[in-house]
Amino acid sequence: MSEQRNPFVLGKPIKAPADFFGRGHELRELIESVAHRQPVALLGEHRCGNTSILYQMLNPEVRARFLPAEQDAQMLYVFVNAQLAAEGPDAFHRRLAKALLRADPDGADDPPSTVDNFWIEDYLEDLADRGRQPVLLLDEFEVLAGFEAFFWEWFRGLIIEYDLAIVVATRVELGEFRDEWGSGSPFFNMFRSLYVGSFAPDEVQHFLDVMSTRSGLDFLALRPLIEDLAGRFPYFMQVAGALCYDRAQREPLTCSADQVARLAAEFRVRTEAHLEDIWLKLPAAEREALTWLAVADRPDPRDALAFNQAIPSLRRRGYVVEERIFSSVFADFVRHQLKRIGLNRETGEVRIEKRTVELPPKEFALLRFMLENEGDVITKEDIAAAVWPEYRLDATGVTDAMIQKTISRLRKEVDLADGGFQHIESVRGQGYRFQNASVYEVYHKRTDGDGG
Secondary structure, rough: OOOOOOOOOOOOOOOOHHHHOHHHHHHHHHHHHHHOOOOEEEEEEOOOOHHHHHHHOOOOHHOOOOHHHHOOOOOEEEEEHHHHHOOHHHHHHHHHHHHHHHOOOOOOOOOOOOOOOOHHHHHHHHHHHHOEEEEEEOOHHHHHHOOOHHHHHHHHHHHHHHHOOEEEEOOOOHHOOOHHHHHOOOOOOOOEEEEEEOOOHHHHHHHHHHHHHHHHHOOOOOOOHHHHHHOOOOHHHHHHHHHHHHHHOOOOOOOHHHHHHHHHHHHHHHHHHHHHHHHHHHOOOOHHHHHHOOOOOOOHHHHHHHHHHEEEHHHHHHOEEEEEEEEEEHHHHHHHOEEEEEEEOOOOEEEEOOEOOOOOOOHHHHHHHHHHOOOOOEHHHHHHHHOHHHHHOOHHHHOHHHHHHHHHHHHHOOOOOOOOOOOOOEEEEEEOEEEOHHHHHHHHHHHHHHHH
């Protein structure tokens, strides 16, 4: 295959309509909403395409698919990246002024040296007098959440007073935007919410079909591999597709086990920072639900309420597809976060891979002591003192047989049945060492051992 430009777009918003896929429903809903001056919150995860959708709205050819030309001609589309105005209201005023002047063919080259809320209001009055309807497209809206309450009172009044058409792209539900407002938001029910998640199956098909034509590589045949790595998440699909394309320039794509493992490793390196960002920003209940999915299990019905509430949100965000974590690489990332054995010292609950187990008192005391000294070598004398404190004045009361029997029973509870990984390691001539590895490390070590 002759080498050519990689057709995938990575690391930046998609501005060219030819490189933009799917989201036809969302674009229609957004453009029809702003035509009726209905404020909209475009809710989606980072790298889900929110910014790209806003850039598509800036394109007259895209808008022409949904809006009559005479109506579109009255509108003035103004794009503001809130990340560039995060310092405070003054920075926002100036950034908005620059965006207004850039979009307005009759505007000045630069805003005045001082831009305040009065300048913004006067400019909007002038636009109204000229029969122009500004449409404010505000990206990364959540970075403004720390602004003082007086700014939000003004901003809310601005939307109402000037019947402002506005689309805010944000990861944060507006109902959670400002806690001190009581309702949780300065906007009450002003904004309609429009959610952006994974591609639909037909959007995936179209994307891979077009990329096959552009590249000469059959991405439709690679769909199972791409969806295993990336699910239907647009950004991650671009990464997976780009990696497949680059590898195809060097060797035939056979999808052998070795080749798939190398592609997965490359995908992991390329996306690790994004996966960590996802994990840190998810609510605790959604992280907990993901850990259940990562071990291919579900909580008992009596404990399933939080899990059942979290799954629809994860599905909407794009992180759960068809009842599984969207990416095998992200599933491994989640397994890295989960210690295989957990002990709640307050309740005495012991969990192994999320499942509660009941331990007899001595085995429980031994596990607690070993967890407290994880990684250290502990002697039989240490174990005797910790597990049989009733014999602290009579060391001979605890025999080697008692210790060995308790360790053996605990091993049956915590170690893998096939012996591929041992949490309790015997250190010859010294004692024992406890290793509480992550679920990922435990199972990959077993797999590695089986393969060796």
